[in-house]
Amino acid sequence: DAKTTQPPSMDCAEGRAANLPCNHSTISGNEYVYWYRQIHSQGPQYIIHGLKNNETNEMASLIITEDRKSSTLILPHATLRDTAVYYCIVRTNTDKLIFGTGTRLQVFP
């Protein structure tokens, strides 16, 4: 699986958009970008995934650059409950998830 690079930590004011970047410069054409988050020591929670096109669901939006070498997860209106570690994962045709170190997002009042 392609490796990903994420900033170790970010801050965001409550109510503002949180934009979490991820670099995956070695991604291959058939590899998807997945985002999970882990709140405190709870089980990781699936957020969103995409291949080429931008994706949006009730939780977030995923913007993938045209060359697919980087992506951004957007939480449009961050709340205190969004404070968590966010993992960007590139998946190929394997079942397992390979977690990196993620970005620790702190949402402050």
Added chain:
Amino acid sequence: DSGVTQTPKHLITATGQRVTLRCSPRSGDLSVYWYQQSLDQGLQFLIQYYNGEERAKGNILERFSAQQFPDLHSELNLSSLELGDSALYFCASSPLAGAYNEQFFGPGTRLTVL
């Protein structure tokens, strides 16, 4: 609530002992995955079962074993425990096998080896 249940929530035991962690997947999910999260190694994939059969193996120690039963629940057995086995152990499930299935994680079992 993901629908995946794990028992027990906490487990404290001594070095050299053996423990069993249990996982019940979401209703209808055929795949079960086990992950270990320790402070120094992060979240690591251990093993996957699909419909009772082992499908993929990660960095699982020989002292660890797992199985999936006909009712699809799974157990992770850890033996000859060492201090370094102290970690959070997560189970996840997905409807099928394959790379593009979303995995739903349980709340985890916190194992402390003294």
